[in-house]
Structures are given as C-alpha cells and as structure tokens.
Amino acid sequence: MPNGGPDCCGNCSHNKAVQEMAHPQPEPRERFWQISHCTLRNVKVSNPFWTYCKNFNYGKHPESRTQDEQLNGWITASGLYEGYVRIPWDHNNEPHVSIPTTCSICGRKTDEGIEINHNDAILGFCTNRHYIEWWLSVHHDDSFQADHFESPEERFKRKKLSGI
Ligand code: SF4
Numbered sequence: 770m771p772n773g774g775p776d777c778c779g780n781c782s783h784n785k786a787v788q789e790m791a792h793p794q795p796e797p798r799e800r801f802w803q804i805s806h807c808t809l810r811n812v813k814v815s816n817p818f819w820t821y822c823k824n825f826n827y828g829k830h831p832e833s834r835t836q837d838e839q840l841n842g843w844i845t846a847s848g849l850y851e852g853y854v855r856i857p858w859d860h861n862n863e864p865h866v867s868i869p870t871t872c873s874i875c876g877r878k879t880d881e882g883i884e885i886n887h888n889d890a891i892l893g894f895c896t897n898r899h900y901i902e903w904w905l906s907v908h909h910d911d912s913f914q915a916d917h918f919e920s921p922e923e924r925f926k927r928k929k930l931s932g933i
Pocket residue numbers: 776777778781782783784806807808809810814820821822823824825826844
C-alpha cells in the first residue's frame with residue numbers, strides 16, 4: 770500500500786471504498802481507487818492515500834462510524850514535497866500536485882507545480898507557498914499560513930543546488 774500517513778481517506782471509515790472492501794489491503798486496487806468517495810462530505814476522493822481531513826475515523830469497523838458528525842475543517846492534499854506538508858482543497862475542488870504549469874502569482878514555469886480548477890479556470894502555482902497565498906485570498910481563513918511553506922526563492926535555490 771502507498772504510505773501517505775495513516776490518517777488518510779484510504780484508511781477512513783467514511784470512505785465508501787473502505788466500507789465495501791477489505792481493509793487494509795484492498796484488492797483489486799483499481800476498484801478501491803474507483804469507488805473511493807467520502808460519504809460524510811459527499812465528495813469523490815481521487816487520491817485516497819494522500820488525502821486527509823480532521824473527521825478521519827479509523828476504518829476497522831466502518832459500520833460503527835457516526836454518520837452525521839459535524840464537518841471539521843478543510844479536506845487537505847499532500848502538497849509538493851518540502852518535507853511532508855498538507856495543503857487545503859478549495860471546498861470540494863482538489864489541487865493537482867507535481868504537474869507542469871505556469872504560476873499565476875509569479876509567472877514562473879515549472880515541471881512540478883500545482884494546478885486547481887477554480888470557477889472553470891485552471892490556475893497554476895510554482896510552490897505550496899504561492900498556492901496558499903492564492904487560497905488565502907479566496908478563503909480568508911487563518912488555519913493556514915503562507916509563511917509556513919517554502920518560498921519560491923528557497924525552493925528553486927535548493928533544487929538548483931541539488932541538481933533536480
Ligand atoms: S475526507 Fe475526511 S472524513 Fe472523508 S474519507 Fe477522507 S478522511 Fe474520512
């Protein structure tokens with residue numbers, strides 16, 4: 770199994786795939802991915818082992834889950850690797866990570882950026898930092914802070930030094 774941390778949708782009792790299939794070694798894996806859907810938040814989960822939220826409930830006995838619990842915070846995805854970090858979804862819109870894009874904040878082109886479809890426009894970002902800066906401009910929620918993430922200057926200097 771991929772390992773994005775134990776508290777992911779792939780191990781959560783609110784995930785339809787966990788409810789219906791063997792846990793924690795679901796086979797066939799393709800079907801597990803295909804039917805992964807959060808029944809609490811009613812949202813498709815396309816990357817179950819790298820998606821998280823604070824309503825996580827370990828899925829050993831999904832039948833005993835609380836089905837009407839209050840939603841707690843944002844769904845998060847694994848961000849670009851700078852150490853393991855989590856970045857918030859835009860409500861039920863999922864950011865796509867590690868793909869080529871042009872940053873809508875600074876104009877930098879990168880092979881490993883972040884993209885999100887927001888109001889039918891595809892927005893790109895060079896770093897977790899610039900994604901979070903955009904996200905804060907839309908959501909005004911201080912549960913995330915841009916300066917907790919690597920700046921483009923730090924990230925691209927580090928990549929140059931390591932020859933990536
Ligand atoms: S979004 Fe939260 S509640 Fe839903 S399956 Fe994932 S971890 Fe569980």
